[in-house]
Amino acid sequence: MKTRLLFFVLFLVSATSFAQRIAILGAMAEEVELLQSQLKHAKTKEILGFRFKTGKLNGKKVVLAETGIGKANASIVTTLIIKEFSPKIIIFTGVAGAVNPDLNQGDILIGKRLSYHDYGRLTNDSLKFYPTRNPHTKQLNPQFFLSDSILVAIAGEAAKGIELKKITTDSPQPRVSVGTIVTGDTFVASSVAVAGFRRNYQADATEMEGAVVAQICFQQNLPFLIIRSISDKANEAAPADFQTFKKVAADNSAILVKSIIKNLE
Ligand code: ADE
Secondary structure: OHHHHHHHHHHHHHHHHHOOOEEEEEOOHHHHHHHHHOOEEEEEEEEOOEEEEEEEEOOEEEEEEEOOOOHHHHHHHHHHHHHHHOOOEEEEEEEEEEOOOOOOOOOEEEEEEEEEOOOEEEOOOOEEEOOOEOOOOOOEOOOOEEOOHHHHHHHHHHHHHOOOOOOOOOOOOOOEEEEEEEEOOOOOOOHHHHHHHHHHHOOOEEEOOHHHHHHHHHHHOOOEEEEEEEEEOOOOOHHHHHHHHHHHHHHHHHHHHHHHHHHOO
C-alpha cells in the first residue's frame, strides 16, 4: 500500500514538472507522420533547413521534428531543439531491429538503457568498448545512458491503455517491454552482429539515433525517453522486413508516445 502511495505521489510530482513543452523526435518521415497528422494549431519553424512543428498533442504543448537517419543528423536536431525550444523532456519515437529473440515485428521496446555499439577502441582483435567523454566536465560518460526512470514508469502505465496495430490480422497482439538499446551508424543485417550485441551489451534492440539523444540529454541534464517498435530482426532478412514492417512499427511507437503524453497530465 505504502509503495503504491509513493508511486502515485512520484507520478503527480513528475506530471507537474513535465507539463511544459515536450520535444518529440523521429528519424524518418514515417516515424513522425502519425503524430504530425494529429497536431493541433500546428506551426512550422525552419532552422538550418530542419523543420520544427509546434502545436498541441493530447492537449500538451509539443515540438516535433524529423532528424534524418544516423548519429550526426540526430545530434544536430537534438541540439537545435534544446537551444531553440527549451523542452522539459525529449522523447524519441521510431523503429528498431530486434536483438532479443523474444521480440517480434510490431512489439514495443521502452529503452531503459542506451549505449553505442560502434564507439570504442579498435584493436587488431576487435572494437573494445571505451566510453564517450562529457566535453563540459571532462569526465567519462557511463557505458549506458539511462532514460528517465519516472518516464519509463509512466510509459509502462501508458502502454496498458493502448491498442497497437497487428502485423497481420491473425498475428498476436504486439507486446510492450522495457530493455536495452544499442545505437550505431549502421543498418544491421547480420545475425553474427546480433549475437555480439546480445553477448557484449545484453541488448534487446538496435537502431541508429537513440544513444545520441541520450548522451546529449545526459550532458544537458534533461530527462529523456526512447521508444522503439520492432520493424525487423537485424538479421539477413532485415532489409526486406524493414521495408514491409516499418510503417506499422513506426505507428505503434507513435501510439504509445501519444498515450505517454496524455499520462503526463
Ligand atoms: N532500425 C530498424 N531496423 C534497424 C536495423 N536492422 N539496424 C539499425 N537500425 C534499424
